[in-house]
Amino acid sequence: MVLSDGRVLENAKAIHQGATKYFHDFLTGGTGVETADLSSLINPTISEVDNEMLCMVPFEEEVKDAISSIPKHSSPGPDGFGLAFYIECWDIIKQDVIDAARDFFNGVPLPRYAIVEELAGFGAIVHTCSRNQTELNDRIQEWQSKGLEVSGSVCDLKIRAQRDKLMETVSSLFHGKLNILVNNAGIAVSKEATEVTAEDFSDVMCTNFESGYHLCQLGHPLLKASGNGNIVFISSVASFVAIPHCSLYASTKGAMNQLTKNLACEWAKDNIRVNSIAPGFIRTPLIDAVEENPEAKKVLSHLISRFPIPRAGKPEEVSSVVAFICFPAASYITGQVLCVDGGYTVTGV
Numbered sequence: 228m229v230l231s232d233g234r235v236l237e238n239a240k241a242i243h244q245g246a247t248k249y250f251h252d253f254l255t256g257g258t259g260v261e262t263a264d265l266s267s268l269i270n271p272t273i274s275e276v277d278n279e280m281l282c283m284v285p286f287e288e289e290v291k292d293a294i295s296s297i298p299k300h301s302s303p304g305p306d307g308f309g310l311a312f313y314i315e316c317w318d319i320i321k322q323d324v325i326d327a328a329r330d331f332f333n334g335v336p337l338p339r340y341a342i343v344e345e346l347a348g349f350g351a352i353v354h355t356c357s358r359n360q361t362e363l364n365d366r367i368q369e370w371q372s373k374g375l376e377v378s379g380s381v382c383d384l385k386i387r388a389q390r391d392k393l394m395e396t397v398s399s400l401f402h403g404k405l406n407i408l409v410n411n412a413g414i415a416v417s418k419e420a421t422e423v424t425a426e427d428f429s430d431v432m433c434t435n436f437e438s439g440y441h442l443c444q445l446g447h448p449l450l451k452a453s454g455n456g457n458i459v460f461i462s463s464v465a466s467f468v469a470i471p472h473c474s475l476y477a478s479t480k481g482a483m484n485q486l487t488k489n490l491a492c493e494w495a496k497d498n499i500r501v502n503s504i505a506p507g508f509i510r511t512p513l514i515d516a517v518e519e520n521p522e523a524k525k526v527l528s529h530l531i532s533r534f535p536i537p538r539a540g541k542p543e544e545v546s547s548v549v550a551f552i553c554f555p556a557a558s559y560i561t562g563q564v565l566c567v568d569g570g571y572t573v574t575g576v
């Protein structure tokens with residue numbers, strides 16, 4: 228079988244490994260991952276045996292490996308919160324996670340872009356970015372077919388020159404004015420502080436903090452020119468409580484919280500409000516799958532039982548707060564870090 232990138236998978240084992248690698252890359256944000264639909268990766272004519280092998284869900288150990296690599300960036304949320312749960316409870320939840328992997332192999336998309344959809348749904352003209360051209364194009368087509376005004380740029384926010392280019396595009400699209408800048412991009416490395424490498428440090432620091440700082444600098448003239456500017460950072464409850472294995476990630480979010488306060492003070496004179504939203508434990512498809520297993524549900528419920536609102540949040544419960552904070556209804560709110568966490572951070576346990 229020949230993949231669309233020219234690689235040849237010579238036997239059923241290689242096909243299975245290729246499919247598994249694809250799943251792993253998708254979860255860990257590896258390069259070259261374009262869509263959750265494997266069929267687009269292969270030439271149309273394949274044998275029945277090849278097809279069966281390709282559609283086979285990865286073996287337990289392979290799924291476990293992929294799940295363990297998740298915090299780099301993706302579905303269960305990069306806080307390490309999700310990851311710790313999966314590792315602790317692997318024996319109980321493995322079947323459910325494998326079932327979720329099966330959904331993934333069948334092309335069930337992971338929910339993303341709630342903030343884009345929320346703002347565009349209120350009539351905002353949105354320009355978003357992603358490192359993944361195909362994924363971005365597909366989503367933009369979908370949004371445009373729903374009548375939402377969304378465009379996008381391919382941009383790796385870790386690269387300064389690409390941030391410059393992104394904001395040049397934004398300036399030209401919006402005629403030098405911008406009402407809302409949302410700094411959402413984030414990755415996490417879930418490790419003990421002693422295990423964090425120099426590369427981890429610069430990756431996470433640059434993606435989560437440096438990129439947002441620089442985008443604010445670049446966005447400042449546009450936000451000021453609009454006469455009604457808003458910056459929203461997506462922080463995390465990890466900046467309030469010490470979640471295990473999260474020191475690096477949490478530090479970037481802590482820095483973000485302080486930047487929120489400083490910029491709010493510096494730029495109030497320019498009619499720019501600056502706020503942060505700090506989400507807690509946000510629901511993902513894997514969590515849904517896990518909760519179908521009564522025993523796993525019990526463990527998960529115990530984990531979140533400390534929340535005054537004892538359930539995981541939904542992506543739209545975060546995106547709606549992003550929209551609110553930008554509305555005129557929130558015109559007297561600036562410099563705040565608002566936890567959207569079901570009360571988790573105020574329980575004291």
Ligand SMILES: NC(=O)c1ccc[n+]([C@@H]2O[C@H](COP(=O)([O-])OP(=O)(O)OC[C@H]3O[C@@H](n4cnc5c(N)ncnc54)[C@H](OP(=O)(O)O)[C@@H]3O)[C@@H](O)[C@H]2O)c1
Pocket residue numbers: 256300301302303304305306339356357358359382383384385411412413414434461462463464505506507508509510
């Ligand atoms: N989910 C949670 O439970 C949770 C809890 C607290 C805080 N948060 C915060 O919420 C934000 C969104 O996370 P999520 O849960 O929605 O995770 P996600 O699905 O993994 O989203 C991460 C986003 O960051 C973008 N990104 C990462 N590195 C990038 C780079 N170098 N250049 C451009 N874009 C980059 C990704 O874009 P592409 O992959 O398309 O390039 C993706 O849109 C993050 O800041 C995270 O820290 C999440």
